[in-house]
Amino acid sequence: MPKACAKPFHRGDHVSWNSEAGRVRGHILRVHTKDVDYKGYTHHATADDPQYEIKSDKTDHVALHRGRALRRLKH
Template identity: 50%
Template sequence: MADEFAEGDHVSWKSHGGEAEGTVQRTITEDTEAAGRTVRAREDEPQYEVKSDKSGGTAVHKGSALHED
C-alpha cells in the first residue's frame, strides 16, 4: 500500500534540482484537475497536492514519491 499523508504534513521529494520540500495541501482520491494537469487518483491510490517551500508553486505526487520530514 502507498504511503499516506495528511493535510499539513511536511514532506520532501526528489526534484530536477535535487530534493524539494513542502507541505501537503490536500489529498486527491478521484480523477481531477490540479497543478495544471489531469490527475488520475483513487481512494486506494491517492495523490497529494503539495506546496513547495522554496517556490510557493504546487505539484501533485504519488505517496510513494514523498517522504515525511
C-alpha cells in the first residue's frame, strides 16, 4: 500500500517538484481523490493517496503529482 503524505496539501498551496527540466514551482489547482483521466492517461487516486493538479508558475503547464513528489514552499 502506498505511503500517504504526512501533511496533505490543499488547493492554493505553493509547491515545488522535480521535472526533466529541473525544479518547478506552482500552485495546486485541484485535489483528486478518485481516478482521473488526464492527457490520455488514468491517474489513480484515493482519499488516502490523492493526485494533485498543479499549474506551473512560469509556463502555465498543468501537471498531476502525488504528495510524496511535492515540497511545500513558504509564502
